Amino acid sequence: GSMRALAAGPQTHFGFQTVTEAERREKINQVFESVAKKYDVMNDSMTLGIHRVWKDVLVLKMNPSPGTLLLDVAGGTGDIAFRFINYVRSVRERQLQRRLKHHQNLSWQEIAKSYQEDKCNSLGDSQVVICDINKEMLKVGKEKAQDLGYSEGLSWVLGNAEELPFDDDMFDVYTIAFGIRNVTRIDLALREAYRVLKPGGRFLCLEFSQVSNPLLSRLYDLYSFQVIPVLGEVIAGDWKSYQYLVESIRRFPPQEDFKAMIEDAGFFKVDYQNLNSGIVAIHSGFKL
Amino acid sequence: EEEEEEDEVEEDGGRRPLYPGHIPTSPLQKALLAAGSALAALYDPYRHDMVAVLGETTGCLALPNLRDKMKHHPEGYRILQERPRIRFSTLDMARLRGLPDGTLGREYVRFLEDNKVSPDTRMPPKFVDDEELAYVIQRYREVHDLMHTLLGMPTNMLGEVVVKWFEAVQTGLPMCILGAAFGPVHLSTRKLQVLATELLPWAVRSGRNASCVLNIYYEQRWEQPVESLREEIGIFPPP
Numbered sequence: 001g002s003m004r005a006l007a008a009g010p011q012t013h014f015g016f017q018t019v020t021e022a023e024r025r026e027k028i029n030q031v032f033e034s035v036a037k038k039y040d041v042m043n044d045s046m047t048l049g050i051h052r053v054w055k056d057v058l059v060l061k062m063n064p065s066p067g068t069l070l071l072d073v074a075g076g077t078g079d080i081a082f083r084f085i086n087y088v089r090s091v092r093e094r095q096l097q098r099r100l101k102h103h104q105n106l107s108w109q110e111i112a113k114s115y116q117e118d119k120c121n122s123l124g125d126s127q128v129v130i131c132d133i134n135k136e137m138l139k140v141g142k143e144k145a146q147d148l149g150y151s152e153g154l155s156w157v158l159g160n161a162e163e164l165p166f167d168d169d170m171f172d173v174y175t176i177a178f179g180i181r182n183v184t185r186i187d188l189a190l191r192e193a194y195r196v197l198k199p200g201g202r203f204l205c206l207e208f209s210q211v212s213n214p215l216l217s218r219l220y221d222l223y224s225f226q227v228i229p230v231l232g233e234v235i236a237g238d239w240k241s242y243q244y245l246v247e248s249i250r251r252f253p254p255q256e257d258f259k260a261m262i263e264d265a266g267f268f269k270v271d272y273q274n275l276n277s278g279i280v281a282i283h284s285g286f287k288l
Numbered sequence: 289e290e291e292e293e294e295d296e297v298e299e300d301g302g303r304r305p306l307y308p309g310h311i312p313t314s315p316l317q318k319a320l321l322a323a324g325s326a327l328a329a330l331y332d333p334y335r336h337d338m339v340a341v342l343g344e345t346t347g348c349l350a351l352p353n354l355r356d357k358m359k360h361h362p363e364g365y366r367i368l369q370e371r372p373r374i375r376f377s378t379l380d381m382a383r384l385r386g387l388p389d390g391t392l393g394r395e396y397v398r399f400l401e402d403n404k405v406s407p408d409t410r411m412p413p414k415f416v417d418d419e420e421l422a423y424v425i426q427r428y429r430e431v432h433d434l435m436h437t438l439l440g441m442p443t444n445m446l447g448e449v450v451v452k453w454f455e456a457v458q459t460g461l462p463m464c465i466l467g468a469a470f471g472p473v474h475l476s477t478r479k480l481q482v483l484a485t486e487l488l489p490w491a492v493r494s495g496r497n498a499s500c501v502l503n504i505y506y507e508q509r510w511e512q513p514v515e516s517l518r519e520e521i522g523i524f525p526p527p
Contacts, residue, residue: 226316234324237337239311239414 012184015247021184028182029134031241032076036136038236039077040144045231046242052079054280055177058206059083061273061282062173066092066124071171071196073161073189074179075130076137078144078154085153088126095124123153129171131159161189166196173197177206181252190265197287203267209274209281210254216277224249255281306419309412318345321415330470333445340411343463344425350460351421357500358424364503371423372507374407374430384510392517393510396437403443407433427502428459434506438518439491440526445471446479450487457495459502486527498522 232242267285303312358364
């Protein structure tokens with residue numbers, strides 16, 4: 001009983017089970033190895049495609065300008081990274097169009113030259129580093145990037161959110177979408193986020209949160225526990241990973257508690273925005 | 289932590305796992321699984337895991353029925369007590385291969401090798417909420433290849449459909465009935481003709497005439513000639 005627990009290490013949770021931290025890390029590793037190939041299909045099925053909107057809102061809120069250096073942690077299959085690239089690309093295009101409009105008296109040679117230069121810089125030096133702890137997820141992400149034609153401005157790094165392989169003060173923005181819930185020591189991940197951000201940098205977290213409306217909450221619970229594991233079994237042949245998923249959502253701290261944790265890590269101007277009545281929340285903070 | 293565990297158990301209809309691999313499910317979850325697995329299996333008949341799940345979630349009437357048939361038969365009763373499993377590790381392939389042609393053991397091994405199948409690919413049950421019934425469905429899955437051998441049917445679509453019809457009549461499992469009814473969808477018209485005119489009537493007649501195939505302790509009858517076993521069970525010679 002408790003003697004064994006003391007010997008094995010600090011206790012934590014895996015969904016609704018009680019496990020050691022080491023066991024939790026291993027179990028979560030197995031979950032993501034198992035779900036990686038069907039991750040995107042499952043996300044679409046479980047959320048009826050709405051996860052795409054949530055991710056769009058995150059990048060809209062980020063409103064990155066060309067030249068931004070983004071670190072997307074637990075970025076696995078690349079959803080945030082690709083949206084970031086699309087966004088800065090379109091912002092850049094608009095910049096270039098505006099610039100051309102103001103240079104009405106250029107010669108044809110000068111205009112052609114500026115086209116050439118800009119073509120080589122369609123992202124305006126923006127870059128995204130996708131960091132994930134799981135090799136399978138990174139693999140799926142890289143293949144997806146190839147299939148969708150994303151080549152420049154992306155790097156893929158294997159790393160742990162609790163101990164990032166990056167120097168201090170490096171990034172303009174740090175995002176973690178539907179990932180922090182799977183981190184074993186959230187406080188460490190938040191402190192790492194603070195460390196690697198430049199002064200003035202922004203922390204953005206998109207994550208499942210608590211629904212306060214009682215009726216919606218009951219329906220949400222019913223859907224989560226009755227339907228989602230079934231979807232996992234039918235689509236991916238994997239009930240247990242999706243059972244873990246819905247349990248882990250219930251385990252994650254509510255909006256205000258998480259806000260306090262972010263403040264503890266040193267961030268200022270921390271606030272959150274509920275999406276769909278709190279099914280999902282975006283937390284934001286700044287390093288000053 | 290105690291509270292959360294109970295929370296989880298509440299969600300699953302207040303049940304605990306009864307055997308390794310058991311996932312307790314609420315009636316709603318079973319209904320959704322049955323519907324989902326039926327659609328998945330129809331869409332892709334090679335999703336054996338979905339066929340298995342369908343069998344488990346819809347077998348609540350047929351399985352106890354089968355179990356009772358086994359209980360009231362001396363050989364079946366022994367099977368329920370001893371719980372034999374058919375696996376590569378439990379089969380002595382060399383010995384079976386050495387048996388004379390026409391014996392159950394020799395023909396079974398021939399069937400496995402010709403069709404390149406293995407008894408180890410059968411899914412263990414997950415959603416059956418009774419430990420004994422879980423064994424019954426497992427036994428049904430493991431003797432499926434022996435059904436092929438006794439009926440002389442290969443593992444192509446046509447052969448599988450014929451065996452499904454036989455099993456549907458024998459076991460009454462909704463999954464077999466559905467498989468029997470929808471399996472032919474994937475067959476060409478020529479094969480459908482053969483199926484309808486020769487194979488089906490024979491399979492159904494044999495299924496009706498035969499005693500319960502789960503009541504045969506196959507592992508103790510490897511030396512028995514297939515023809516003699518067919519006669520004993522009541523399966524008519526294949527066309």
